[in-house]
Structures are given as structure tokens and as C-alpha cells.
Amino acid sequence: MPKPERADYTDTEIDSIWVGGAPELNSTVTLAEYDPGWPLLYEREAERIRGVLGDRVVLLEHVGSTSVPGLCAEPIIDILLVVPDSDDEDAYLPALEKAGYRLVIREPDRERHRAFKGPDTDANLHVHSPDSGEIERFLIFRDHLRTDPADRDLYAGTKRELAARTWRYIQHYADAKTGVIGEIMARARGNVAARRVRRTPD
Numbered sequence: 375m376p377k378p379e380r381a382d383y384t385d386t387e388i389d390s391i392w393v394g395g396a397p398e399l400n401s402t403v404t405l406a407e408y409d410p411g412w413p414l415l416y417e418r419e420a421e422r423i424r425g426v427l428g429d430r431v432v433l434l435e436h437v438g439s440t441s442v443p444g445l446c447a448e449p450i451i452d453i454l455l456v457v458p459d460s461d462d463e464d465a466y467l468p469a470l471e472k473a474g475y476r477l478v479i480r481e482p483d484r485e486r487h488r489a490f491k492g493p494d495t496d497a498n499l500h501v502h503s504p505d506s507g508e509i510e511r512f513l514i515f516r517d518h519l520r521t522d523p524a525d526r527d528l529y530a531g532t533k534r535e536l537a538a539r540t541w542r543y544i545q546h547y548a549d550a551k552t553g554v555i556g557e558i559m560a561r562a563r564g565n566v567a568a569r570r571v572r573r574t575p576d
Contacts, residue, residue: 382549385542391481399544403537406449412440415451415495423455423499426469432456432504437512439533442519446530451497454512460486460503475499511559518562525558 389396416436424431438452439445457466461482471477474493481487485506490499502508519526532554541547 382552383545388543388545391479391484393477393480396543396545399541399547402540403448403544403547405446405533405537407446408442408444409440409449410443412447412449412451415497416441416453419451419453419492419495419497419499422473422493423453423470426473427455427457427466430457430466430469432458433509435513435516437500437516438498441516442526444523445519445526446533449496451492451495453497453499454509455499455501456504456506456509457501458504460488460501460506463488466501470499514562514566515555515559518558518565522561525561529554529558 383391413436420434420436423434433454433456435441435454436451437454438450439447440449440451459465467477467488470490475490476493477488478491479487479489485508486503487506487508488501490501491497492499500508500512519529532551536547536550539547539550541550
């Protein structure tokens, strides 16, 4: 799904942002047909996260392909968590670790992003600060795919084609989707802008 508008990661960068080094895939990517149980898994994780962080949760959303009905996906629940300051790890990391989440990615220089793996559900928890541009990208892309069958099918077809290839790192697969994501995001942003114009009073 969307990521900061930047150049693809190099292998050195991929390895450096992973806590303890990046796991190698060296395989194709497994995709699953949409499962109506995915939102329920998100809700379970959301309850867990809110339970340990309380009012430190600024925003919590189900994002990624598992949040789009009808879209094939890697069967991993992507969760967007916005906290007051993602660089202040002491304010949220111990509580998440106590709940079973494990920090796997730290990239303070790129949208101040942290990523955790879930304790029992296969989940990716993406942590950002309120000023991160990634928040808008996640939500605009998700909402557009939920309402535009043509772009949802386009994205699904691209995912299936790329998933059939062998990738050293899963990030390489993610980066290979940059072109189609950019194309879809341009239409999504155009639609958002058009709706704003229609709502503007004369």
C-alpha cells in the first residue's frame, strides 16, 4: 500500500531499518482472496491497542489491502496507529511490547515510522506522528479502492502479476507496486479535490 513518495529502498537500507536485520524472502508472495474475517481481526487488535495505550492513541485505522472488501491481499492485517510523537518510543513501545507486539522496523528519517509485528494475529502495526504525510496516503488510497471497482481490479491484477515473481526482500515487492499506486493515487487525489470544490460555498 502507499508509502512515502521517495526512491525505492536499496538492499543496504532495507537491512538497516530492520531491528536485528531484515529477513529474506527469496520466494514468491502469497496472496489470499478477500476474507470477511479480516475486519474482525483488526477490531480485536484495535481493542488490544486501545486497552494498553488509552488516550495516547490519536488515530487507529485498518489500512492496507485487507481493509478493502473484494481485494486480494497478503493475509496480514495492516494497522495505522498515530501517537502524539512516534520518536518518543518510551511513551508507547513498552506498553505495546507488554501486550505482545514486537518492534521490527525503525526509520526515524522517513516519516518517523516504526513498525511492529502482532502478538498472535499476523499483523503489521505502523506507527506515525500526526504530521506524517503517510496518514493521508493510507486513508485516501484505502477509501478510493473501496469505492472504485476499476482501480481495485487494476491494483489486484498488478499484485497478482508481481506476487508470482521471486523477491529477495518483501520490500522489493512493495517497491515494485510504486508505479500503479502512483497512478491510482493521482485519480484518488483528483476525486478528493473535486469533492472539496463541490462542497465549497459560492
